[in-house]
Amino acid sequence: MSKASRKLLTVVAEASLESRLVSLVHQAGAKGHTVSPAHGEGPRGQRFGDMSGGNIRLETVVPSDVAEIIIEGLESDYFPYYAVSCWLSDVEVVRDDRY
Amino acid sequence: MSKASRKLLTVVAEASLESRLVSLVHQAGAKGHTVSPAHGEGPRGQRFGDMSGGNIRLETVVPSDVAEIIIEGLESDYFPYYAVSCWLSDVEVVRDDRY
Amino acid sequence: MSKASRKLLTVVAEASLESRLVSLVHQAGAKGHTVSPAHGEGPRGQRFGDMSGGNIRLETVVPSDVAEIIIEGLESDYFPYYAVSCWLSDVEVVRDDRY
Numbered sequence: 001m002s003k004a005s006r007k008l009l010t011v012v013a014e015a016s017l018e019s020r021l022v023s024l025v026h027q028a029g030a031k032g033h034t035v036s037p038a039h040g041e042g043p044r045g046q047r048f049g050d051m052s053g054g055n056i057r058l059e060t061v062v063p064s065d066v067a068e069i070i071i072e073g074l075e076s077d078y079f080p081y082y083a084v085s086c087w088l089s090d091v092e093v094v095r096d097d098r099y
Numbered sequence: 100m101s102k103a104s105r106k107l108l109t110v111v112a113e114a115s116l117e118s119r120l121v122s123l124v125h126q127a128g129a130k131g132h133t134v135s136p137a138h139g140e141g142p143r144g145q146r147f148g149d150m151s152g153g154n155i156r157l158e159t160v161v162p163s164d165v166a167e168i169i170i171e172g173l174e175s176d177y178f179p180y181y182a183v184s185c186w187l188s189d190v191e192v193v194r195d196d197r198y
Numbered sequence: 199m200s201k202a203s204r205k206l207l208t209v210v211a212e213a214s215l216e217s218r219l220v221s222l223v224h225q226a227g228a229k230g231h232t233v234s235p236a237h238g239e240g241p242r243g244q245r246f247g248d249m250s251g252g253n254i255r256l257e258t259v260v261p262s263d264v265a266e267i268i269i270e271g272l273e274s275d276y277f278p279y280y281a282v283s284c285w286l287s288d289v290e291v292v293r294d295d296r297y
Contacts, residue, residue: 034111034139040232043296087289091186098142133210133238190285197241
């Protein structure tokens, strides 16, 4: 079957940021997202989510230009202020109209 | 150490489909799977799992031919009827007899 | 924006191993990690986590040499004794000093 290339963007942040991050992702053009509960630790011993009901791991599968817009939003509004991690990987999707 | 190439297939669906999806994956030839709880939203505002105890995020690491069989099963029996997302990525494994 | 290449290492194991695995990962040089709850099944019908409060899915984004050190630790101290799965994939990060 034919497949299309997309980017999988994974963002880890404190749970209290979920609704704002979901808005950022969808305003950038993402058609969907998935959130899983998480906990962990970042650089400098930052313990994500200890005070705020844990951590979230938000994933969205998007075209690369949408990923760039989301990352720009993270850079301007989140990275300076919050313990937020993110990484990008290449994925293939089957139903490309969904992503 | 030597590594082998595999596909990581990630499927997001409503939690009530878990046992059926696990059967599909193992019948296709997967030797293992991992399920994490999740919630989220897909295209057209489909809110995964709102009514059924949430969402699952199912992962399986498989040879590419097994991934194709699973995707064919998703295309015929799930995509037309359910809000199911899936994506494929390339991964490396160490103990290749396990995948 | 400029990006840097890293490895995403995902380890699935019984939850009782979490603190030991987190130590392994950080001693190898990882600056952060994320843990999500999970359940599943491995080869030979090994049901991860049935007896011990479930399973974990531990992720860490690291340089490739750190990934190798972690995998060597898994090979010597975990693979022979526990139902542990792991896989590696290529990811890009934005803030490379964090990984």
